[in-house]
Amino acid sequence: MTRIFTIGYEGTTVAEFVAALKKAGVERVIDVRALPLSRSPGFSKTPLKAALEEQAIEYLHLKALGRDPGDAAASADGAGASPGAAAASAGDGSVAGWRRRARLS
Numbered sequence: 001m002t003r004i005f006t007i008g009y010e011g012t013t014v015a016e017f018v019a020a021l022k023k024a025g026v027e028r029v030i031d032v033r034a035l036p037l038s039r040s041p042g043f044s045k046t047p048l049k050a051a052l053e054e055q056a057i058e059y060l061h062l063k064a065l066g067r068d069p070g071d072a073a074a075s076a077d078g079a080g081a082s083p084g085a086a087a088a089s090a091g092d093g094s095v096a097g098w099r100r101r102a103r104l105s
Contacts (some may be wrong), residue, residue, distance in 0.1 A: 014042035014051045021057055028058040032066030 005024060009017050021029065029052055036045035049059040 009038075009040060009043050014048065017043075018051055018055050018057070021052070022055055026057060028060065030065060031059065031061045032063060033061075034063050034066060036061050036063075 005026060007017070007020065007029075012020075031045065031048070036048075038044050042048060042051060045061055052059045
């Protein structure tokens with residue numbers, strides 16, 4: 001059975017992030033950020049993709065699975081489920097969706 005995870009990177013390093021993915025057996029990461037840029041070193045699209053691929057983890061950027069930036073007010077007050085999470089879980093079951101504030105457990 002394939003499992004789908006969400007994971008965030010705030011407060012971690014790329015090495016720790018990749019290690020958590022490897023430990024969970026993740027084979028593919030789908031980045032759902034509208035703009036896959038980060039002030040955190042290594043977490044922008046190009047360096048993150050390189051770090052993941054070094055460890056045989058596929059990287060895809062599919063912003064259509066993420067939250068519409070116009071929905072920020074709904075997210076701030078906690079209303080409703082994340083459209084990105086719903087779209088990712090409706091996929092083919094072979095992906096790990098990425099949401100910034102969630103953590104692998």
